[in-house]
Structures are given as structure tokens and as C-alpha cells.
Amino acid sequence: MTEVVSTSHGKLRAQTQSRETATSSAEMATSNLEILGRIPESLSGRLIRNGPEPLGDSLSQDGVQRSSSAMLHQISIASGRADYRSRRILANAAFGNGAESGVGIQSLRGGPNSGLVLHGGHVRALGALSNPVIINSGLEVESIDDLAGSMPFGIGAHAHVDPVWDEMFVIGASPRSSTFHVGTLDVKGRMRRVVEIATDTPIFIHDFSFTDTEIVILASGAEMTDGGVSWNPTAPAYFGVLPRDGEASDIRWHEVSPRVVWHFMNSYRDGVQIVVDHVAHRAPIATAGKSALLPGVTAPQLRRTQINTLTGETTDEILDDRAVEYPAIDNRRQGLRHRFAYAALASSRFNDHIGEFDALVRYDFRSDQAIDHSFEEGIIVGEPVVVPRRGSTGEDDAWILAITTDTKNAKSSVVVLDPQAFGEAPVAEIKLPQMLPIGHHLLWVPSL
Numbered sequence: 001m002t003e004v005v006s007t008s009h010g011k012l013r014a015q016t017q018s019r020e021t022a023t024s025s026a027e028m029a030t031s032n033l034e035i036l037g038r039i040p041e042s043l044s045g046r047l048i049r050n051g052p053e054p055l056g057d058s059l060s061q062d063g064v065q066r067s068s069s070a071m072l073h074q075i076s077i078a079s080g081r082a083d084y085r086s087r088r089i090l091a092n093a094a095f096g097n098g099a100e101s102g103v104g105i106q107s108l109r110g111g112p113n114s115g116l117v118l119h120g121g122h123v124r125a126l127g128a129l130s131n132p133v134i135i136n137s138g139l140e141v142e143s144i145d146d147l148a149g150s151m152p153f154g155i156g157a158h159a160h161v162d163p164v165w166d167e168m169f170v171i172g173a174s175p176r177s178s179t180f181h182v183g184t185l186d187v188k189g190r191m192r193r194v195v196e197i198a199t200d201t202p203i204f205i206h207d208f209s210f211t212d213t214e215i216v217i218l219a220s221g222a223e224m225t226d227g228g229v230s231w232n233p234t235a236p237a238y239f240g241v242l243p244r245d246g247e248a249s250d251i252r253w254h255e256v257s258p259r260v261v262w263h264f265m266n267s268y269r270d271g272v273q274i275v276v277d278h279v280a281h282r283a284p285i286a287t288a289g290k291s292a293l294l295p296g297v298t299a300p301q302l303r304r305t306q307i308n309t310l311t312g313e314t315t316d317e318i319l320d321d322r323a324v325e326y327p328a329i330d331n332r333r334q335g336l337r338h339r340f341a342y343a344a345l346a347s348s349r350f351n352d353h354i355g356e357f358d359a360l361v362r363y364d365f366r367s368d369q370a371i372d373h374s375f376e377e378g379i380i381v382g383e384p385v386v387v388p389r390r391g392s393t394g395e396d397d398a399w400i401l402a403i404t405t406d407t408k409n410a411k412s413s414v415v416v417l418d419p420q421a422f423g424e425a426p427v428a429e430i431k432l433p434q435m436l437p438i439g440h441h442l443l444w445v446p447s448l
């Protein structure tokens, strides 16, 4: 059985339109926001959120994604105060030079409305099959990064930066090609190397992960085609492990049970094992033109797959069987063993409002504990981000920031949580001057 589903990264979000939430917001700038509690003096930087706006236009009647503009929201924090700015980036901003054109691929492009990455002092907004759009501190488009013309399909919604070597990894895959490209940019943002890898069929890659020695991707039963994504729910998925300085022939594929992964938490080496923590969906969320779940779809679960690099054997364990998404760790631990992690959690309403989360969860993998931070009824929370405290070196010596939307009162806030007192009241709540539609990813840009 094969079903066509949409490729929109925003499908988690697009289906929430029926709810009484905003679908768009205004461009504006506001200084000196109202604050409940007290922003830690040492918290200094910019919180940027990316997401498609108007929300919902990324899925057309036939379920195939159309380009959607991005709205960036920025909360600048310093000396216990906060300012806000929002700015729209047009969908075609990323489609300058360097990316393949054509009807098939155009219809799948999402605009730079999903991810954000900070590398070499530059903030890049990312989206499916796009070129990164470099954004300045006023959220204006500074330039389009054509990646030296070396990624023929552009790249996906996520890029990752190695905290040790400050290299950035990017991946580009096309629905019209049985090859995909893995690129490595040096500390100055110059493309250092590109590996072209052939597969049996076009594959779908939204996110990926890395260890200190490998890039880890997942090729699942969801395959990219011109019409969207084809999902074969019985087809196994394969983790691909590519040595960071390897060639295409060095990639090794390891079979696991069927799943789709939108977001990885982190991967790291543990001796001969590669540990891959990720959120596994049993199937893509949406079918074409329908808002119902596919049969057999269950809540996305936090899973840990371990790949034995000597024998090729894999083991799989469920770390949390509740509905979670948007996993986050202290980025200083990316590719290295992490102890703490966070995610958005749907405590009870997952089946009613797909893609809405009403709590955050903190994991401690050393003590095997999960602590929830629940919000009041009617409040939706998005992706958490871990902000290291100034001068700190220890993992989780940090603040946890997230954006909430109060659906009853049509208001949004930034909450600042103390990981050492998780589950207790926020140390600060920054009131935003308008209600933000549900969005995608967050980025923290520390002040210099």
C-alpha cells in the first residue's frame, strides 16, 4: 500500500488551522516589553523563531505543498529588558542561483520558513529544497548563500554545526533524483567538501544527525516523488552512517523497523556503538487532501537506536512513549554524549489537535528521569531551546526558553525556565505585543 502525503515540514502545523489560533501576524517593532518575574541579568542575546505565514498556505487543495513565506520573530534580551521585532521573508527569497528549477521541484519547495542555524557569525533561515537566506540582526535579508553552487537541489530545513570544529553540515535531496548530497562547510562558511550518494529511489530527508566521526541520516519508507511523498508503511527504514571524511562508497545502511523521522535529538559514539536519539513517527502525519491520521499512526515517540559499527546490528528502545516532538539539547553537546534533553510534549490532546503541545519535558538520561513542565489549559507551547548561561561550561548550566500561545486570550509569551527547577513557575515571562501563530524552529544568538 502506498499513499501520497504532503512533504510540508509544516504539515504538523497546517492541520491546526481549524483551531482558534492566528494564522498570520504583523510586521512590527516594539521596545521594552512587559515582563512578569525577572529576566536573569546574564541572559543576553536574541531569540529568533521561524515559521510559515500565513500558516496553512503551504498545503493546497491537492495536498501538495506550495511555497510559503516566512515570518521571523525576534526577541532581543539584554540587561533584564526585552524588545520585539517581526519581519516577513518572501517565499522566493531563497530561490536565486544554484538550486535546481522545474515544475516538480518547485511545487515541493517551502521557502525559508522552517529552520534556523547560526554559523560563522551568520544567521541563516532554511526551508525545504532551498538555499540558505542570510539574515542580519534587524531580520533583513542580507544575501542568499548559494553554497558555491555545489548543492544542486539546495538544502533541507535543517543544518547542523559541530561544536568542536565549528564545521557546518548540510544535506540536499531531490524528489527527482536518486542521489543526495552531503556538504561540509568550514568555519568561514566555505564549502569544504561535497559527497554525492546514490540510492535506489529518491529519499526524503528533513533532518539528520552527526557524531564526532559520522553523519547519520534516515532513509524511510517515505520516498520523495514529484507528487509529494509516497509512504509505504511496511517498508523498513535504514539508518545511513557516513564517515565525516568518507566517500560515497563508505556509507553503510542499517535496517530498522518502519518509521519516519522529522527531528533527531542527537547522536554520539559509545565505543563501537553509535547511539541515535530521535523522534520516530510510525508514518507521516497527513495524507493528501485529508486531515485525518493514516491508519496505524500513533503518537511520535522518543526512541534510541544503537548501531553496532562492527557487526552492523541494531537495537531499538522507546525512551518515552508519549507524544513528543521538537527535541533539543545543549548544542555544546551536539555529536557528543548528552545527559540532558528537552522536548515539546502533548500530555493528553494529541489526537484532537495534531501538532499542538501543552507541556515541555526535561530528560535526565543518567538518572532516567523525565520531569514535565505543564502549562495552563489553552496554552500551546513550541520548541524549547537550551541557552547556556554566560561563562558556563557544564551541560545544562543553562536557561530553557520557549514561546507559548494562549489560545483563550490570543496572546503569546516567551517563557524562561530554570532547568534546575523544572516544573516550577517560569523565572520570567516576556509578554509579546501580538499573538504568534504556531511556528517551527527557534534559534538563540548570544550577544558577543
Ligand SMILES: [Fe+2]
Residues within 6 Å of the ligand: 009, 114, 115, 157, 158, 206, 207, 262, 263, 440, 441
Ligand atoms: Fe524541522
